[in-house]
Amino acid sequence: MRLDEAMRGVDAVGTGVPSYLEVNGVQYDSRRVVPGDIFVAMRGGATDGNRFIGTAIERGAVAVLTDSDELWKRPAMLYPGTPFYLMEHGRRALATVSANLFGHPEQALKISAVTGTNGKTTTAFLLEQMLRSAGRRCVLVGTIETHIGDEVRPSEHTTPESRDLLALFADGIRVGATEAVMEMSSHALEQERVWGLPVDVAIFTNLTQDHLDYHGTMQAYFEAKARLFAGVGAPPPRVAILNADDPDGGARLLQQNLSSGVMSYGMNAGEYRAERISLHAGRTEYLWKTPVGAVEIVSALTGRVNVYNLLAASCAALARGLSLEQIAEAARLLKPVPGRFETVANELGITVVVDYAHTDDALRNLIALARELVGNGRVITLFGCGGDRDRTKRPKMGRAAGEGSDLVVLTSDNPRTEDPAVILAEALAGVTETGAKYIVEPDRAKAIELAIHEARRGDIVLLAGKGHEKVQILNGVTVPFDDVAVAAAALQAH
Structure with missing residues (x-):
């Protein structure tokens, strides 16, 4: 050229x-x-x-x-x-x-974009699976991995720079993709990494505190995510899908005069609502009532938080032309997302769960779900806080863990260049306010062993914060680390 x-x-x-x-x-x-x-x-x-x-x-x-x-x-x-x-x-x-x-591949794809604090990855994964179930060929770009049709590639960033993103889109066009599903982080929206992308369907999952080290205030954080619905160097999305139960995100956008068509979802509010909800371990059922009819949704996903993820993905699938019946059939076949309430198999009668929860809201939701499932057993929560990130959420995460757990094991997440002891002290301040029992062990592998050693038959152990990640960043050095593998070894030795 x-x-x-x-x-x-x-x-x-x-x-x-x-x-x-x-x-x-x-x-x-x-x-x-x-x-x-x-x-x-x-x-x-x-x-x-x-x-x-x-x-x-x-x-x-x-x-x-x-x-x-x-x-x-x-x-x-x-x-x-x-x-x-x-x-x-x-x-x-x-x-x-x-x-x-690259020949403007973004114009040849119908782009669905997901933003929000929690649920972006799961919602994007679910939507891609729904579209594929209807015979659509897709590009998926997100935190865990990238899909180019049937090819799976590792992801370096939640939302890549525009040059790399457009290269992925071009690869997708070459294998016949017609749809793209992507996560759009607040950083990417603020920095205009997604400049010029013509988003067809935009989803806002929720807004809770995160990334204030970068954005400074919750208002600035909200405004960064809200840019998706105004268009970043492109017209506004054709359809905006908003969580009506989320007061700080979706509900605020519902009050604005958006030029997009709006689909609101929720359990307590919204036009696309989940009713008659039944939650069990490994099974979720509800009646999805919409302005175009109602259908029973049955999924192997677990918990209330996944009802919201299913609602968001289902609304997007409907906006992209799938029928209620196609969505219900796809929901039955949905596979769980790696590192999102991922269980570690064992024969000890202990439920061990690896989850990416790394904000106080996500941690609170995770613990609430565990409490629903555990019956008379105990909830043991292991978590840490990331270094070189928003320090103000550390005591909040500590409070969330302490308020819902029978035992808290406080450890390192990715300290990056910070002193792990400083991070632990700031998180511990929140735990001690609750009066919960706790153990502090900076070494994450040892901490996982301790948490599992403390567990008895019928208990649930939550390993929160890293989810799908396969590395840990200590003193600026990246080393291999996999919560699932470490937990599996500890269970074997238990």
Whole structure:
């Protein structure tokens, strides 16, 4: 593709750019540049891509987009012969160039996007399964893994940068995909990593405290997620699916004059409502009443929180053209999501559950579900708090754990670069307020062994926080760690 074609629609000023120059691709990471690429050098939260322009050119970049006015003023002196563009918005430019070079795959897919604090991953997984059950070929992009039709790839980020996301979409088009289901994090919406994506169906699951280390306030956090419903460099979604039972997220959006068609869901409010709910371990049943009819939903998913996830996914599937009967049939066949209330098999009569719950609200919901299932047994909750993240939620998580559990085992999650002892002390402050019994063990493997050793037949042990993750970050170093594998070994030794 010619450079001027790749730059079509980009808001940038160029220096003597030869329109006939051929380009092959685009990169924002200098380590991935190959000859013929455009390099987009932009300032980020952790680093400044402008520092690596020289490296990119050495690796074969044939043109550079920069958001550095200083570099723009003297590119001929620094890098003679290389066309430079000055851009005001780096991520917008990256998205536009990428879309041009990949042939606008986003326009060939019907995109369903899920945002919210909790439930994004599960809702996205369930929706993809529903669409596939109706014969649709899908791209799935989310926290745990990425699906390109039948191919499964690991995910590095909940929502990738636009260049990588569009590359995934293009791969999906090549295997016949017509649908894309993706999680949209508040970071991605705020940073405009999803610039220009024409979302067809948008879902808001709920809003509880998280990521205040980045957003600062709950209002800013809400506004970042709400950007999905206004459109980020694209028109608003055709359909907005909102949790009417969620006062801080969906219910607030319901009060706004959205230009999208609105589908509201819930157990207590909403037009698409779950009634006559029956909850059992490994089985959930309810009557789904909608403006277009009612149908019995039966699923192997467990718990009240999954009723909300099922409602959100079902509304989206309905908006994407599935019938009530197709959705009910798909619900019966849904597979659980890795690391979301995932049980660890054993013959000891102890229920061991691995779950991603890493906010106080998610932890409270997880413990409430365990309490419903455990009968006369005890609830033992192991959790930790992430380092280099919102510190204000640590005592709240401690209170949530202490209020609902018979025993709390406090340990490390991903301390990252923080001192684990400091993190534990801040979380412990919340636990001690409740008067709950507790054990503190910074070593997560030892803590899991302790929690299982304390359990008796009929008890439930919750290993919260890491879920599907297969690594732990300690003192800035990433090491292999799998809650499921560690728990399985501890059960074997019990």
